[in-house]
Amino acid sequence: MLFFELLIILISTKLAGDLSVRLGQPSVLGKLLVGILIGPAVLGWIDNSHTIKELSEIGVLLLMFLAGLETDINELNKNRRSSFAVAIGGIILPMVGGYLAGKVLGISDTSALFIGLLLSATSVSITVQTLRDMGKLKTKESVTILGAAIVDDVLVVVLLAFLMSFVGAGDVSLGLVIGKKIAFFLIAILLGWKVVPWLMRWLVTLRVTQMVISTGLIICFGFAFLSEEMGVAGIIGAFIAGVAISQTPYKHEVEQKLEPIAYAVFVPVFFVSIGLSVSFTGLGDQIGLILGLTVLAVATKLVGSGLGARLTGFNLRSSFGIGTGMISRGEVALIIASLGLERGLLAQEFYTSTIIVVILTTLLTPPLLKKVF
Template sequence: MELLRNLTLILLATTIIGHYSTRIGIPAVIGQLLVGVVIGPAMLGWINPTHVLESYAELGVIILMFIAGLESDLQLLKRYLKPSVLVALMGVLIPVVGTYLVGMFYHLGVVESLFISVIFAATSVSISVEVLKEMNALNSREGTTILGAAVVDDVLAVVILSVLVSTTGTAVGDSAAASSNLVLTTIEQIVYFAAIYFVVRWLAPYMAKIGDRLMIPMGQTLMAIILCFGMAYIAELVGLSDVVGAFFAGIAISQTSAKSTVDRHIEPIGYALFIPVFFVSIGLNMDFNGLGKQLGFIVVLTVVAVLTKLIGAGSGAKLAGFSWVSSTAVGAGMVSRGEMALIIAQIGYAAKLMSPVRYSAIVAAIIVATLIAPFLLRVTMDRAHKGEIDRSKVRPTE
């Protein structure tokens, strides 16, 4: 019964807030994130995070990233592979250095400072995907680069996290076993990415044909969901985020004849229930208890987290030949930390790589940075779009 009450409250609140957010020109996702803060432990306390809600939220982000892959242009992703790699590399390097220095400034110690830097090196592109979809910019040059960079970013964050945990030896048995596990995980991830070609080239089209022949409603959509969940599950098995698997499952289905049918069926499934729960769940993690003494640390960490990602990823785009305006938009698209950073923070907390007090402050900084990200992306993408229109008007007269 509690689940039904919670879902009713979440869907009612996000529907109302989403409507009025869009009406006044604010990304709807901002309203949904704030709903979680307001009705969660941070303020009213009407809903607390539960295992069931976390499961719904996990399905929400998987479906969201599957939709992003489904609506992405594979040729554009290939075309912007080099910019994506540069954006990801710079978008990891600069935040790692910046947040490490913040940790050292607050006398946290080398290991804890390193782990905090890994947390804020990660990018959660699901928030940016939602804003890009609202702006019809998912397949723009900036949007495609953000999507590609997010996948590379995720791999880099997992590798850095694995190295850190294995070298500290706090979450694993001994150093030799940890090093062995790291090598095995790396090999598994290489095999996983190699297998994606097989999925796109043969498996997805074959599953689409089977779905078309099934004598049940929405056969193609069901086969697509099976592929999505399967690839997400295997991605987790090899140490990647499940959203990576879901994204590439969407890419695979987008290359089949089932694309339009699946796209038409999957969006109502996601946006009617699971995706709103995902965005609200991020806000539910906010808790103001005991944060008063950590306020300065939270503010500094949030500012550094936003600026280092904006500058780092933006400089990567600039090195790849983007204009300053477009580079800033790409950097803004990588600012959001969301669920990826929260997951890494939880891993570090369980491995005793940070104190409980710092953990709460870090979660608060992650959520505040995530709340800021959609505003930045909306503003910078508007400027980039306006710049493209202006250039197209000038070009014929030159």
């Protein structure tokens, strides 16, 4: 069954991506939409199985690893002030907007805060691919978006831990959560600075085939594992691994050999997996809620992050582009929603609607970026 699913995924994503480009949109939009078409929501050819989830997770890690390889660390450092401002603006407005929306829906303060926190999340994996398609991944705006995504991820997880600790949803130590994140970044910076160059030089001397790309993948998955163990999203670890290797002489060889591996199988599975979460069952009565939350999700992130960019020196068009790049909630928000349902912070009646909102923000990001850039 897996071979049939991979066959369908590869054929459909390539055809849908080509059609999307012919219609003047980034190829990633077609790949996202075809996931809904071939998934349980419409044709039912592909199930959201454990194997598909695992393959898609590898896909998003490789996508962010490639983004790290293409990132200029000097530009990332120069734009750190803007990245912090974009991240903070993109958390405050969605948090407030989500909380107010929750109160309008008549839910408790805790659940309303959780919805605000959910809308504050950002996942830039789709943004990365869209900008890559357009040849804009190395611009100042893109570097700022990537930096802001790292800050956003850390702050949202810390706020989630604080909320869970405050309401007693599980045995959560806020101090431990913050400490682990600080420790992760200190360890990651030290490893990237001192250990990664040495490890690359040593491992590539082994007399076996393809040791350069193998070493790159070892470092990528090692950093992803470390980041998840320390409570940070695996995609952040993969991105940092890519940045670390980009400072070595092996950057171009790793990038050239990784792209065929990533884009032949794993990345297409990741794009399709996002659409597999969609279900249209019982949504007739919640259309208004879904549309309202989607507009709120897009507007608050666009204005909040865009304002952060504007206040740190970007012109109006660039600020709008940066705000647009932060709209996609992607897999990060899906994980938070699942956790909220499990811990009783998100009611079952709102879970499906919330998932649809996350998917819609992800689908809207590529055409909006295309329009801006």
